[in-house]
Amino acid sequence: MNLRQSLRVNSIALLVACGVAFSFPAAAEDSDYASYRELLNPIPALPLIPADNSITEKRVKLGEMLYWDRRTSKTGATSCGFCHHPAYYGAEPMDRSVGVFGEIHAANAHTVLNAAFHTSQFFNGSAATLEDQALAAIRSHVASRSWPEEVGERLNRVPGYRDLSQEAYGRPLDEETIGKAIATFMRTLITPDYPLARWLNGDESAMTEQQKRGMAAFVDRGCIGCHTSPYFSNFSFQKFEIDGGMHHVGRYKVTGDENDKFTYKVPSLLNVAMTPPYTHAGVIRDLPTMVRVMGSKMLGTELPDDEVADITAFLHALTGQIPEDFMTIPVLPIGGGEGDFGPDLTPSTKE
Ligand code: HEC
Numbered sequence: 001m002n003l004r005q006s007l008r009v010n011s012i013a014l015l016v017a018c019g020v021a022f023s024f025p026a027a028a029e030d031s032d033y034a035s036y037r038e039l040l041n042p043i044p045a046l047p048l049i050p051a052d053n054s055i056t057e058k059r060v061k062l063g064e065m066l067y068w069d070r071r072t073s074k075t076g077a078t079s080c081g082f083c084h085h086p087a088y089y090g091a092e093p094m095d096r097s098v099g100v101f102g103e104i105h106a107a108n109a110h111t112v113l114n115a116a117f118h119t120s121q122f123f124n125g126s127a128a129t130l131e132d133q134a135l136a137a138i139r140s141h142v143a144s145r146s147w148p149e150e151v152g153e154r155l156n157r158v159p160g161y162r163d164l165s166q167e168a169y170g171r172p173l174d175e176e177t178i179g180k181a182i183a184t185f186m187r188t189l190i191t192p193d194y195p196l197a198r199w200l201n202g203d204e205s206a207m208t209e210q211q212k213r214g215m216a217a218f219v220d221r222g223c224i225g226c227h228t229s230p231y232f233s234n235f236s237f238q239k240f241e242i243d244g245g246m247h248h249v250g251r252y253k254v255t256g257d258e259n260d261k262f263t264y265k266v267p268s269l270l271n272v273a274m275t276p277p278y279t280h281a282g283v284i285r286d287l288p289t290m291v292r293v294m295g296s297k298m299l300g301t302e303l304p305d306d307e308v309a310d311i312t313a314f315l316h317a318l319t320g321q322i323p324e325d326f327m328t329i330p331v332l333p334i335g336g337g338e339g340d341f342g343p344d345l346t347p348s349t350k351e
Pocket residue numbers: 067078079080081082083084097098099100105107108109110111112115118120121122123124133134135137138142143144182186248267
C-alpha cells in the first residue's frame with residue numbers, strides 16, 4: 001500500500017472510530033473503495049519463465065512463426081492462430097472450434113492471452129505447462145491431428161526454419177524445441193495494462209464510477225471466491241452444467257472420478273469482455289447474460305439488472321492492450337517442398 005492509500009484507510013478508520021455517520025454519496029469518493037484495493041492486485045509484468053527455457057528474441061520469433069504456420073497441422077488447414085486469433089483477442093467467435101477435417105470440437109477456444117499465468121491449461125487441466133499444452137494442441141485429433149515429429153520433419157526441410165531453430169536452441173526442430181518455442185511465444189502474450197491495474201496503481205480516473213460499483217459488487221457478491229485476484233481465477237475445478245455444454249465432461253476426463261464430471265477450470269476473466277461467446281462450450285452469447293447465469297448457478301442469487309450492468313462494466317475494466325507482436329503476422333519461410341498435404345487427406349466436397 002502506498003502512502004496515499006494508507007492515509008485514506010487511516011482517515012476512514014478515524015471517522016468510523018469517532019462515530020461519524022458514513023453514508024455513500026451518489027458519486028462515491030475513491031477512498032470509499034480503499035478496502036477493495038486491499039483485495040485486488042495488478043498482474044505481474046512477466047510470467048514465470050522455466051529455467052530450461054529462458055526467453056530470447058530468436059525463440060520468440062521461432063514460436064511466433066510456428067504459432068501461425070498451418071504446416072503444423074495434418075492437412076495444412078489449421079494453426080494455433082487459426083483458432084486463437086488476435087482479431088478476437090486470442091479467442092474465436094464461434095461456439096466450438098472447427099478442426100482440421102471440419103469436425104466440431106467439444107469446446108470453445110478460450111484466449112491465449114495471459115495463459116502463461118495459468119497454473120494448468122485446458123478446461124480439464126490436462127496440461128501442466130505451456131510446453132505440454134502446445135504439444136497437446138498439435139497432437140489433438142481435432143486441433144491439428146499432427147505429430148511433433150512429423151511437423152519437425154516437414155519444417156526442417158525449410159532452410160529458414162532449420163537455421164532459426166539452430167540459432168534459437170542449437171538443434172533442428174523436434175518435439176522439444178517445437179513445444180518450447182511455442183510456449184516462449186505465448187509467454188509474451190500478456191496484457192498487464194488494463195483499467196483496473198491502472199486504478200490499482202493510483203490513477204483514480206482509470207475506472208468509471210459504474211466500474212467501481214461493479215468492482216464492489218463483484219467482491220461483495222462472492223464472484224471473487226472463484227475468480228480471485230489478480231488473474232480472476234483460482235484455477236480450481238467447479239461444477240457447471242448448462243444446456244449444450246455436455247459434450248465436454250470436464251475434469252473427469254483426467255481423474256476418472258465421478259465427482260469431477262462436468263467440473264471445469266475456473267476461467268480467467270482478464271479480457272473477458274472481448275472474447276464472447278462464453279463458457280467452455282460457447283453457449284452464452286453476451287456478457288450480461290453470463291454474469292446473470294453466474295449469479296444464479298454459482299451463487300444462488302438472481303442479480304438485479306443494475307448490478308448486472310455494473311459488474312459487466314467492471315469486467316470491461318479487465319481489457320488490456322494486445323501486444324504489438326501479436327497484431328503483426330509474420331511472413332513464413334518457404335522452400336521445403338510444401339506439397340505433402342495431399343487431397344487424399346481432405347474429404348472431397350465434390351458432388
Ligand atoms: C481447431 C482449433 C484450435 C487449434 C488449431 C488450437 N487450439 Fe488451442 N484451444 C482450442 C480449444 C477448443 C480449446 C479449449 C479446449 C479445452 O479446454 O477443452 C483450446 C485451449 C487452448 C489453451 C488453454 C487456454 C486455457 O484457458 O486453459 C491454450 C493456451 C491454447 N489452446 C493454445 C493453443 C496453441 C499454442 C495452439 C497451437 C499449437 C492451439 N491452441 C491450437 C482450439 C484450438
